[in-house]
Amino acid sequence: MARRDLPEINAGSMADIAFLLLIFFLVTTTMDVDTGISRKLPEKQPPDAPEPPKLKEKNVFIVTVNRNNEILIEGEHFIQVDKLREEAIKFIDNGGGLGNPIDGAEPAECDWCEGTKDPESSDHPNKAIISLESDRGTSYGTYIAVQNELVGAYTVLRNRLANKLYGRSYDDLLKDSENDPSNESLKEKVENIKKKYPQIISEAEPFK
Template identity: 40%
Template sequence: MAKRSTRDKLKQEVNAGSMADIAFLLLIFFLVTTTIAEDSGVLVKLPPWSEEDQQDDIKIKQRNILTVLINAQDELLVEKEPADITTLRATVKEFIANPNHEEDKAEAPNVAVVSLQNDRGTKYKAYLEVYNELKAAYRELWEEAAQKKFHKEYKSLDSDKQRTIRNEFPLVISEADPTEYGDEEK
């Protein structure tokens, strides 16, 4: 066997086989650290601002309003009675749908209004929990109506049918100005 010349030795390349491994490591690092940041939340539509006096000129019958109050101590009061958040959804559903046609509940779902009140000292967490329950109650009502009317899931209906259901059970959450209790700014 001939002796290797120096030129041959120089020709020997650096082994690039490990390159893939290094790149893989980096890739995995980025894959793990990348959070495809997804923002989700409770979508609401605020009522437009009007300069006129915010007094309610429209008369709504008392029986059609469900008053939900969260005070500065984060206590929940439904129609001025202490209530528990876990039963709120059912209460709201029963109030709106009023299946037994009770005197003190809404005349019809499309005239029912949920009035949400809070203090300035109310914790945001409590507020959002309640808001979430109100939305969930309406979502369940829509779902039930969709099953009853079209025997389909609400989601799978086309937008026209969804709208008819939403018109039957319009989501009306009226938010009153918060009272000054527990205000941190003052």
């Protein structure tokens, strides 16, 4: 009995369809590009740059994360990560003295701060520096969580002041300013809030 050849299936059309579907999903899929930590690296200083001013110890809030992912503040006591934002807010918003001049004006007290004005804590938000130290063994998740809480402290303070001055949160002002870059009024409001609560976070080289 003669062997009958089975008809071949033409897969060319299926390959075309799969290729078109691949292109469709690549074009329509949205990518989340808002994740990560926003940091601006300092510019290289010229050789003849003046010596930086000496900082008062009380104007530096030291946060240390060890290899066991434990968080130590001010070299004195350990706290949980969910308490870090509250401690950072207390330090930044203390308002215990005079700040650096803003827009050429004379140094003045922080009349928008709502802190306790503790003379042993920071003088002014534009003098308050948060220094973050980590260990090479610190887990990435803990490092990101600590960063998130520190940045969140500034967000809370900026939103509070913006609501007080303009009746809108800083996040909303910033979003609208980005969507409408020609709106000078929004830009001025955003810059005013940033000047009053500048985000100053210093990161030391991880220790071994």
